[in-house]
Amino acid sequence: MSDLLPPVICLMGPTASGKTELAMHLADRYPCELVSVDSALIYRGMDIGTAKPDKDTLLRYPHHLVDILDPSESYSAARFRADALELTRDIVARGRIPLLVGGTMLYFRALAEGLASMPAADVGVRKEIEQIAASEGWQGVHARLAAVDPEAAQRIHPNDPQRLQRAYEVYMLTGISLSEWHRRESIEKAEAKGSHDNFLPYTMHYMSIAPLERRVLHDRIASRFDVMMRQGFLEEVESLYARADLNPSLPSIRAVGYRQLWDYLDGKLSLDDSVERGIIATRQLAKRQMTWLRGWKAEIDWFDSLDPNRFDQALKRLERIAI
Missing domain, CATH: 1.10.20.140 (Histone, subunit A)
Incomplete structure (x- = not known):
């Protein structure tokens, strides 16, 4: 391990790219604790549509910031930053390595750069x-x-x-x-008041995993959505829909897949149309995630989701940077 600042690994990537699998391999080799960077995995009872790791996986590879809120609650980038910094300090104090894994790029940016304003024109x-x-x-x-x-x-x-x-x-x-x-701006400024020092006392290592070809990612997204439907995704949304305290304006219900199936239950779409729109929305999400990654200010080590040597390559990369 480096004698400089303690290391923190950030494993990023678009949805359905294989981030969790790679994170588990890294955790098998290094004394890592996983911290989820996902704005949907925070919600209890939203398991299938978020592709949340199953219970056995979470027992073997515990994730911080998973199942911490009810779907009726909201979470902000400012709150994530505060939670992630506290967890990182605790993990480092235990002599372990924080491994932050997920696809909510706004959260990663809030951690790395502090609370920023809206993105510039593209x-x-x-x-x-x-x-x-x-x-x-x-x-x-x-x-x-x-x-x-x-x-x-x-x-x-x-x-x-x-x-x-x-x-x-x-x-x-x-x-x-x-x-x-606009709503978050005032809230997050208030939450972060007095905490505008964005210096992180860690050596940050950024990694990303994604298929080299966009078509491959599109196919994986469609296949995964089909699997989720067979696993009971619709029934999961029905259980949320039956709650009187949930509605489409909440961040939880606006999550991709959930809001499209909610529209089906509302009678606005046929089931086939809602599934198709869910797949399209997920592909659009992946495109936005890739846009964020390509514009990332720090150096990122990229790994191909389909490369059979991707796990060894990631381990060798961490060895070279003396983790």
Whole structure:
């Protein structure tokens, strides 16, 4: 282990890329404690649709920050940062290595850089929105915005392309609505007041695992969604739907897959359409995650999900950096 600052491993990647499997292999070799960086795994009773590790796996490889909240509760990037820093300090104090694993890139960024403002404009995403406007009109962009951020859509006129573009751009980049960003901004600033020193007293090692070809990831997402449906994903959402204290405005129900099946139970979609939209939403999430990763400021070690030597390569990389 390095004589410098204590090491922290951050294992990132898009959904369905094999992060948990790689994390378990690393934990078999090193004295790691796993910390989940996933905004959906925090919820109890949301197991199938989040691809939460099963009970046997969690017994063998315990994950911090899994099953810590009821779906009726909310969680913020500021709260994650505070929780993750406390856990990291405790894990290091025990002489072990924190291994943060997940795909909620906003949480990783909050940890690495502190609480940041909304993302800057992205030329590629703006071109994509302009292409949508060219084929569907700005009314079409407004309709898409209304589906993910009804509050902003109500405020922004369909003939206001500049504001429409920015609001939809923020969602495409982060998976979080502009309205939610505004709500969190004031809360997170209050929670982080007096804690604006972003220096982390650790040596941060960033790793990412993903298939080299986007088509492979798309196929894996579709296959996994099919498996989840056969495992009882719909029944899981039905149990949530039956609760009087849950509704589609909550972050838990807005999770990909859950909100589409909720629409089916609401009678807004057929089951086939809700499944298809769930798969599409998951692929869009993976695309946003890859956008975040490609724009990551620190160096990342990349591993191919389909490379049979990926586990050995990751171990050798950690050996070279003296963990």
